[in-house]
Amino acid sequence: MECPILADTSGQERAKSLASFLNSKLIDKAPKNGSFLSITQNALEFNSFIDNELRALKVDFLKGSMGWRLNRPEHETHLKKALGKSTRELNIFDATAGMLGDSMIFLSLGHKVVSCEQSKIIYLLVKDACERAQEELPFLKNLTLINGNSPDIHELNKNLDFDVIYLDPLYPQSKKSSKRSGDIALLKSAIELENIKDIGDEIFHRFRNKAHKKIILKRPVKAPLICNKINYQIKGKSTRFDIYI
Numbered sequence: 001m002e003c004p005i006l007a008d009t010s011g012q013e014r015a016k017s018l019a020s021f022l023n024s025k026l027i028d029k030a031p032k033n034g035s036f037l038s039i040t041q042n043a044l045e046f047n048s049f050i051d052n053e054l055r056a057l058k059v060d061f062l063k064g065s066m067g068w069r070l071n072r073p074e075h076e077t078h079l080k081k082a083l084g085k086s087t088r089e090l091n092i093f094d095a096t097a098g099m100l101g102d103s104m105i106f107l108s109l110g111h112k113v114v115s116c117e118q119s120k121i122i123y124l125l126v127k128d129a130c131e132r133a134q135e136e137l138p139f140l141k142n143l144t145l146i147n148g149n150s151p152d153i154h155e156l157n158k159n160l161d162f163d164v165i166y167l168d169p170l171y172p173q174s175k176k177s178s179k180r181s182g183d184i185a186l187l188k189s190a191i192e193l194e195n196i197k198d199i200g201d202e203i204f205h206r207f208r209n210k211a212h213k214k215i216i217l218k219r220p221v222k223a224p225l226i227c228n229k230i231n232y233q234i235k236g237k238s239t240r241f242d243i244y245i
Helices: 009-024 064-071 078-083 101-108 121-135 138-142 150-156 177-181 182-193 200-208
Strands: 005-007 035-040 043-051 053-057 091-094 112-117 145-148 164-169 217-220 233-237 241-245
Touching: 005 009, 009 121, 035 121, 043 121, 043 182, 053 182, 064 101, 064 112, 064 145, 078 101, 091 101, 091 121, 101 112, 112 121, 112 150, 121 138, 121 145, 138 145, 145 241, 150 200, 164 200, 177 200, 200 217
Parallel strands: 005 035, 091 112, 091 164, 112 145, 164 217
Antiparallel strands: 035 043, 043 053, 217 241, 233 241
């Protein structure tokens, strides 16, 4: 993987640590193609040229779409229904953390979450966002964020007796939608850069074959079933949750 890191003088020590983690190098000016990480105003950004246009991705839990969701938990009706009516604190294993959107809702509802992200780049972006938000979002103390292969991480943490395994693999994306959903295009760019294969179906079956209490699989509402042995579904306008117990 080649994802160099751009930082000014004040961010050099942090950049060196990130470069070591990614086995990458430091640069002193932005390249004119490819992808790179940058440290700007103490925040980490992933930058990539997509369709010859430089785009940037910074994860922020305090504003934007994620801030909106956290301030309006009453809108998360389908996600709440997927979790079920339990009033106790749940132990949730988010096997496809991504930008941590749904995990943040789980945490805001009072649950404990172990979130696993295979991409080192995406992991660093959400870790950075958590560090910037921890003072304003005290529920982040109930989050364990791990970089690695989620079935293996789950096996190492099975003593936690998870109530829910949550799966939200990246959706297939059409050329028409790629320009509209810039964040998703950037996530896919990071995954391709790290040569991580699309394992949506494979990862589901690996967890389906494990002992589990409940699997929640998030899918486009019109997508075919991955497995016919489904217990029930929660459907929204564009998204559905397939529940396996």
